[in-house]
Amino acid sequence: MSSTVSKVTRYTLLLACLLFCVGCDQVTKKIAVEKLKYEPPITYFNNTLRMEYAENTGAFLSVGSGLSKPVRFFMLVIANAAFLIIVTGMLIFRWQMPLIQFIALSLLLAGGIGNLIDRVFLNGIVIDFLNIGFGPLRTGIFNVADMAITGGALLMLASWFFTKDQSGKENRSESKTPESITPSATES
Numbered sequence: 809m810s811s812t813v814s815k816v817t818r819y820t821l822l823l824a825c826l827l828f829c830v831g832c833d834q835v836t837k838k839i840a841v842e843k844l845k846y847e848p849p850i851t852y853f854n855n856t857l858r859m860e861y862a863e864n865t866g867a868f869l870s871v872g873s874g875l876s877k878p879v880r881f882f883m884l885v886i887a888n889a890a891f892l893i894i895v896t897g898m899l900i901f902r903w904q905m906p907l908i909q910f911i912a913l914s915l916l917l918a919g920g921i922g923n924l925i926d927r928v929f930l931n932g933i934v935i936d937f938l939n940i941g942f943g944p945l946r947t948g949i950f951n952v953a954d955m956a957i958t959g960g961a962l963l964m965l966a967s968w969f970f971t972k973d974q975s976g977k978e979n980r981s982e983s984k985t986p987e988s989i990t991p992s993a994t995e996s
Contacts, residue, residue, distance in 0.1 A: 822914045844860065849939075856941065858941070860949055865933050866884075868954070885924065885932070909964060913960065919953040923957075
């Protein structure tokens, strides 16, 4: 299932997504460093939203932070950059994919670039500063790039279910060709 959205429109959407997500990510991280570093957490809405400065040396939820620096560099910089190059190639050369998948990959690319910028320029760390929760149930500390990555992953998952469902419907409707439909005995 491909969408009828033109190549120019898709590339405009990709560029807007990259500029907006990477721009917001980098600006909010700069503000976090200036306003939150060395300060106690700031809470809003009865501690539902907490702004708290953190430097993450690992991946999502600090996974891998205990690995040696060379291994972390390979996994979180080199492998991540290779993945982002593949995603970029898919967006450029397979631009006719379903629009929801195009948007999902654009978000994954934008979020990945945002965190990669931190890792390259901040000696392997990523600035995190947002935390959401209710009572004892809380998320890990995250940033705008993480939101883009999570949104892209959820959209890709939804897309997988949607296109799987659509392809099943298309296959069922294609099997009912005029020659396969036989008149019933009551019509004769």
